[in-house]
Amino acid sequence: GGVLMIGKDQDSTTFDPIKSAQNADFWVFANMYDVLVRVDPTGTKLEPGLAESWTVSPDGLVYTFKLREAKFSDGSPITAKDAAFSLLRIRDDKGSLWADSYKAVATAEAKDDHTLVVTLKTPSAPFLSLLAMPGVSILSEKAVTSEGDAYAEQPVSSGAFTLKQWARGDKVVLEKNPNFWQADRVKLDGVQWIIVADDNTRMLKVQAGELDAAIFVPFSRVAELKKDPNLVVHLDPSTREDHLLINHAHGLLGKKEVREALDYAIDKKAIIDTVIFGLGEAANSYIPKGALYYNADNPARPYDPEKAKALLATAGATNLTLTYLVNAGNEVDEQTAILLQQQLAKVGVTVTIQKVDPGQSWNMLVDGSYDISANYWTNDILDPDEKTTFVLGHDSNNNYMTHYTNLTVKALVEQARGEMDTTKRAALYKQIQETAKADVNWVDLYYSPYRNVSRKTIEHFDQNPLGRFSLEDTVKN
Amino acid sequence: MHRYRFLLFRPFQLLPVLLGISLVTFVLVRSIPGDPARLLLGPRTTPDALAKIRAQFGLDEPLWVQYFLFLKNLLQGQMGTSIVYRIDVLRVTANRIEPTLVLVLGSTLLALLIAVPLASLAARSRGRVLDHVIRVVSTAGLGFPPFWLGLMLIIGFSVKLGVLPVAGYGDSLADKLAHMVLPCLTIALALSAVLARSLRAAMIAQMGSNHAVAARARGLSEAAIFRRHVLPNSLVPTINLLAVNIGWLIGGTVVIESVFAIPGMGQLLVRSIFSRDYMVVQGVAMMFAVATVVVNILADVLTVAVDPRVSL
Amino acid sequence: MSAPALAAPRRLTGILPAAWRAHGGVGPLAIGAAILGVWLAVAALAPVLAPYDPIVQDAAARLQAPTLAHPLGTDNFGRDILSRIIFGARIDLEIAVLGVVFPFAIGTVVGTLAGYFGGLVDTLFMRLIDIVLAFPFLVLMLAILAILGPGLSSFFIAMALVGWVSYARLVRAQLLVLRHADFAVAARSLGYGHLRIMFHHLLPNALVGPCVFAMSDAVLVLLNGAAISYLGLGVQPPLAEWGVMVFEGQSFITTAWWITVFPGLAIVLLALGFSLFGDGLGEILGARE
Amino acid sequence: MTMGPHLLEVDDLTVHFPAPGGGPLGLRRRSVKALNGVSLVLEAGETLGIVGESGSGKSTLGRAILGLGPITSGHVAFAGEDITEGGRAARARLRRETAMVFQDPYNALNPRMTVGETLREVLHVHGHLPRGGEAEAVAALLRRVGLQPDLASRRPAALSGGQCQRVGIARALAVEPRLIVADECVAALDVSIQGQIINLFIEMKAQRDLALIFIAHDLSIVRRLCDRVAVMYLGRLVEEGPVERVFAAPRHPYTAALLRAVPQIDPDRRLPEDPVRGEPPSPIDLPPGCPFHPRCPSAQAQCAADPPPTLRREAGHAWACILDPQVSLVTAA
């Protein structure tokens, strides 16, 4: 029993899953809505959700899902019609932020109450992974159509918890959904997501016992909180990967030697020690460690300032001056910048830090008005295709704002997306990772875990690598 | 009654100010580089999606059209739709007004409760050790940034002593009051330093004033003179100082609300600036403006009530 | 028959306080000036005084509590707090001075024009002031900083755009009175031009209030810098600035108090200097009026 | 009457200041009626004293004459030029040829400028500065008002009231004016110093063709210094004429009362048992009829009913009272 109080840093913005792209919302959706296919707690494979089982046609175009017996929180049954509606809605609704990701869906039809048939336009290996995203949570067609815009505030849930109260800017109060098909599994009476923007305050609230748990423990406080006998600090593996974006379109940065030199000149260990207090590992691939198709043996460049200097010299890039775009107000970003500035200075690269407010930095990155900038990515779906496409797929966003071009990689990415054979896919991704590394599309910096804290009295407060909290298993003593 | 005549005209004077504020806010928020659609969609997006969102919120209209739409909405008592929350701005702000109001009023009250005795003590022991101590202490109150002061108070009173809640905004009245003590105190410490300074100066001036001398010549004790003559006369400039500082005070709530996790207007405004939620920024700025003007009118009413000579 | 001048008995205890009082108690002005002087000297001699380079990082000496080698400890980059405070004095004095000078200049000119001409000019300026005042101060600064991009010069521009109102109000109030003073009427009767009357005769007599206010304003400007950092748009790293240092040290508030407390004390000390100096200035100039 | 234009001609001058509104909600417009139809003329070299109680409009009149205050209606002509309608040129001429001396000697000087700077500035602006002879010109001015030239380096705060007033007069003289308006310029000074300043004016009058409007509430000074005197009450001239005749035989009951109320240094003269009743009414709500009637010992019914009496003239002596012949109150002298 009991209500779990969790502190988070940002307010929810909506409860209509197609209308948000924020992690802050996704993590709440995950416990309010069920999806056809779930990602398991280890974050490495898919498991059945509302779909008991599914079959894929040999050409990879037709998916047939068998839905289990389940109910929405309002007591009405969850049918294949609702599932079809939800899938088409995320593709077609004008308010949907995810329409593009589901373009591959040609049709979705309910054959009967428990059978859903989805046809794709082209084969897509990541499709099942996509169905695990909170954005395509199964919604009640009746509720959505009858409530219209108001649905975003009074949702009908298909997951473990339902919305009881939403005090904007203050808290989101969820209570147990008795109609959830796994209701027996849920121990908590409810969950309160409480918004505490200030990191210090959030931690102090847990320390004082006003919160049962809090997410986003600042790196700097992990060691100290670990010492607190009343608290447990959870460092759960994540899909977060930090990297240094390089704008290949800017002069000398177009030269591979120069980018290599930057990689050699950056002491990832020092960043891990100083900025994230030793709580991470140096990254050797753009795919997060432990994630699907991660190549553990991907070659990494060691810290070697001498080699960096030599490379710069051969490339004729002595006296290189770079503008380093920093997200103002982001502590990790600012500290990384301060550190990198000093490290790069050692190899003769002058770094000018340009701090801009986060609302602006996206624009500047997209417009290409930067030389280097630290950034990170966490996966939304299990499959590496999403990230790979954005980062190396040569689509409209200039390979994630880097202007990296290598047509071989482009072809490989497309090929991997359509390849349904897992071993062949693995080989393709290994090749992609190696090429990206060789080309230095960006500089991989480090992998770091999710950092959450809970009181001793809380059990099973875990987050899977995709960010989903398994609150249906959490126990408050 | 005619001393309060200004109440009839003030609302009309308000109009040009509000119009000016609407224009300034509009120009200001639109000049901040950055694109709300892009922020909403996050990094993993396509130009199509961007265009769709822009169209949905009318961001693709020419600026002046957007401004007139904003004004037109305003005249109809609407403030537009929040880009982030996708609902009416009025609804976004609805439950946030109270905490900020309580914070501002509470800290003003607390600041007065601190400043008046401190200033009285300092004024009455002018030039002596106590006076200097008060001066140094109040400067220190002003010298530490509020976010630091707030954290210190939390650590002291809530984590170590456990007598007050750490942060947040409670549900019941008593709960809310308990939650507001520390944030109000944080603002009040800085505000009272400002107030005490001016109050002390006013009191010293009043203590040396002719009418205080006359009261002394009537054989009144210093305490009676202070209570009956000096204090009331010192309040007028302080009221006005408070009114002038209202913008500063509301600005201060922005930080305090964040430190103390108070779901108020200040946090909303800052977040909306960063997420380029134009409509919310405009709406909240207008509300703050109205509040400021109302406070100033209140200050005028108070001044008129306290000082019979004034008629505005 | 004049009475003999009896020397009243003086108790020894009465003499010291009397002497103290006669000298205005060593005067807040003097103490304030001394404090400011010390800071000025610190800023000027920073390279000589500071034991370390304020921005060079030393991974081996991270987060050290005050020791002999690092009297005020180090931060998480291993930078020496003392050296950072000493070098920070340069930036903070610059912030305090420039953050006040521009608003002061704009405010006094606007206030003079509004107060002297009255009427429509005054109404227009007053409405403008109302508009600026109706914005929460910090938020307005934040918006301007967001437009201009964070950084010191943007900060000064933002301060100037926002801060002038207080000065304008003060000066205007003074001028509304002064322009009816006999010497102003005299100046008009002598056929002096408006500019001469405004800036040569009236303004110098209206500056005491603004000057005193400027001293306390300097403190607020420093704190605004810190608050802006808190809200995320502070000065550029890796500059050592006290407000930013307090903000940065915040995450170590329970583990490494020295990172925040010492820069905080530096702000308080500078604030004390300014406010004492301002008080003294007010007393002396006010008395002379 | 002279032939050419008068040096100064004030015609039916009215000055109203806006006042806080009246009525229960304060919505009714009201005004302070500081001057209500004042007419007078002044010839070159003539000295006119203006007396009256506080608030009777003396200063307002003085300032209006010099174009320093607002004018609601009426005309002021200086040396034949109408300055109320005239443009810049008329104003500029007025500024060149007139000057003012103020009541409070300290406030009339810019506290932040030395005496020398103050005087130099006037000379400079008016172009009366002989090349190279700055210091000499300032010293000459100071000497003319009986001050040591070494005072030039001092600021007003370091001067006595009498010295300040002399500097004020020196500043007025620096303009080389044809008309000086002195507004209660000795009221703030001690008797012994007062005498010195009055003597300075008497000497100046004798030396040059200087017209003087001398505003005062001390009747005895006016009697000593002026050729003519004008008595004001609530924004109107109630009596005007040659000093000797007005003082010897006032025709208006107010003038008589005023004269009677002046304390005399004569231990044998007792305090008047029954001084004029009450105080002047508010200039916002002027009483109907003769403005003095509520306080007038000899007021009659028609004083309240009829419109305010106009000036009646008799051989250069004018008074605004319907009563006749002269009031039976004569000063002790």
Add this chain to the structure above:
Amino acid sequence: MTAPVLSVRGLAIEGSGRRIVDGISFDLGEGEILGLVGESGSGKTMACRGLIRLLPAASLRIAAGEVLFQGRDLAALPEAEMRALRGRGIGMIFQDPASHLDPVMRIGEQIGEGLRLHDALSRREARTEAIELLRQVGIPDPTRRIDDYPHQFSGGMRQRAMIAVALACRPTVLIADEPTTALDVTVQAQVLRLLKDIRDRRGLSIILITHDLGVVAQTCDAIAVMYAGRICERGPARALLRRPLHPYTAGLLACQPAARGTGLLTTIPGQPPSLDALPPGCRFHPRCGHRIAGCETDEPAIRRFEDGRAAACHAPLLPLQACA
């Protein structure tokens, strides 16, 4: 002559090394109006503030002398007892009634304040008393005006209200510091009349400070003339004005522009000395037309003459007989 109500002996007031009032002595008889005249800065206000120990700055203090009142020396009284005496024993009214009345307190309240605090009258009793006082000082319609604020009164009425405030606690001595200087002549006459009437009705004694010899001439029984911190001459009004002993008094009288005649006015040459640079000997000697050899070196002590007159002059203008 009856025993004086108030007797000042050698009162001296010092501040920052200067003697602002230097050993003044005078007696105030019962029911007497004593005029204290002198030029600005001569120390009139200081002397009277000294009597009730309300010196305007902390740096000022009584350096010598005694003030005998009701058998006690006020200069040596403990502050608490002194406070009890202020208002009740000795009342004071000031030159500028506008600033000496609390602008934010109703007139009636201010009048009743002393009564309520000293005599512990109830609010209602104090109010009745205040109305009566306002009536006595000649304010028309006192029941209505009692709830007015000072700014709603005219100058003359404010001065009357001040007098009412001072009279509230029934003082035996009233100090009036230039009570009419700010008023018009017509109103001045009314106020002086009022003071005289009150004296006649209540039999209190008044010290009237002024620099207008005309005012003292018409109101006072005795006069003391001050110059640069000292009393240079005192005596019965009529005698002093008719036949002054001290050249300064004579000079003052001659200065009055009221004196008939044309041409230049008589003046006293020079200016009063600054307290920082007092001339040696007689303080008046640099401006004196009658000075003799000793004037420049010896400070003249005040000497008593017949008819209750006294003067501090080496060469008095009249050959009067000095008494012991």
